[in-house]
Amino acid sequence: MAVVKARPNRKTIITDAANFPTDRYILQGIAQQFGMKLLVIDNETDGSFERITPEKLAPYLNDDVALVTFEVIQYRSGARNPIKEITDLARKHGALVVWDASHSAGSIRMDFDANEIDLAVGCTYKYGNSGPGAPAWMYVNKRVQNELQVAIQGWFAQKNQFAMGPTFERADGIRGFQIATPPMLGVQCIKVAFSMLAEAGIDAIEKKAALGTSYMIDLFDQWLAPLGMTLKTPRDPRHRGGHVSIAHPDAAQICVGLREISHVIPDFRAPDAIRLAVSPLQTSFEEIWEGFSRIRDLVASKKYQEISNKDLRVT
Ligand SMILES: Cc1ncc(COP(=O)(O)O)c(C=O)c1O
Numbered sequence: 001m002a003v004v005k006a007r008p009n010r011k012t013i014i015t016d017a018a019n020f021p022t023d024r025y026i027l028q029g030i031a032q033q034f035g036m037k038l039l040v041i042d043n044e045t046d047g048s049f050e051r052i053t054p055e056k057l058a059p060y061l062n063d064d065v066a067l068v069t070f071e072v073i074q075y076r077s078g079a080r081n082p083i084k085e086i087t088d089l090a091r092k093h094g095a096l097v098v099w100d101a102s103h104s105a106g107s108i109r110m111d112f113d114a115n116e117i118d119l120a121v122g123c124t125y126k127y128g129n130s131g132p133g134a135p136a137w138m139y140v141n142k143r144v145q146n147e148l149q150v151a152i153q154g155w156f157a158q159k160n161q162f163a164m165g166p167t168f169e170r171a172d173g174i175r176g177f178q179i180a181t182p183p184m185l186g187v188q189c190i191k192v193a194f195s196m197l198a199e200a201g202i203d204a205i206e207k208k209a210a211l212g213t214s215y216m217i218d219l220f221d222q223w224l225a226p227l228g229m230t231l232k233t234p235r236d237p238r239h240r241g242g243h244v245s246i247a248h249p250d251a252a253q254i255c256v257g258l259r260e261i262s263h264v265i266p267d268f269r270a271p272d273a274i275r276l277a278v279s280p281l282q283t284s285f286e287e288i289w290e291g292f293s294r295i296r297d298l299v300a301s302k303k304y305q306e307i308s309n310k311d312l313r314v315t
Helices: 002-006 021-034 054-060 083-092 173-177 184-200 202-227 251-262 285-301
Strands: 012-016 037-041 065-071 096-100 119-122 137-140 243-247 267-269 273-277
Touching: 002 065, 002 096, 012 021, 021 037, 021 065, 037 054, 054 083, 065 083, 083 096, 137 173, 184 202, 202 243, 202 285, 251 267, 251 273, 251 285
Parallel strands: 012 037, 012 065, 065 096, 096 119
Antiparallel strands: 119 137, 243 273, 267 273
């Protein structure tokens, strides 16, 4: 909303069909509220594993575009988008780019400052290991911090917060993006978890994510492809992050079976994806082997078809 308000004469927002539902729904709401056009790039049917490239984005850009927003790593396919190239391209047309880094924070190097990223948001409970409900975060490049303003003017963004004055006077810089008291227990979890990530180092973490996902793909080729399963994630490790998605027409039921029979906890993602992640700090290569052998055995035996539990909601 801050971006859209900072570009009042522009009436177009761009996103992609594979973006996370919350992101798409929020954009639909903003477009409706501000009388804007929401352009949705189709990256679900073009065989790209949902990957967005500058070439794919270019035809949609013009001087009416205020905001472009994608995920760094696609939540379903695991495809990784080139954040610098896309941001640079959108900037040439005067648009700002917001990256959803929920699946990339803590799994790959992003270098927001060096790559001159405009804005990014994300959660801390995936590769951040800070626990469900731990607070989200936002990154705003210093270049645009004073140009943008969040819609809610809370006392944490007030220049002299404890003066309790009659009118809102926005603090400069990133403090102007705060709203209210942060949840301190969650913040403590973040402090501990991210200090462990920092100690391991993001380059070592990214390397393990690439090796772990390569190993998963090798096991997929040997064991799961012959069972009629298909890979929905790019094979080039530079084009993915810490998870892979494997498709099967019975994916939803297989996920329940994995949980209840095989004691493997995957994610099911509609319509047909089984999402499997390496959390580089904890997941060992032996666990990857063990998990994949259990998937193979369950799918080969078709035992998942006997499950009476029809609750197909998985994580
Ligand atoms: C890419 C992405 N964006 C946004 C969200 C929404 O996160 P939250 O439920 O913390 O708002 C998720 C949740 O999984 C996600 O994967």
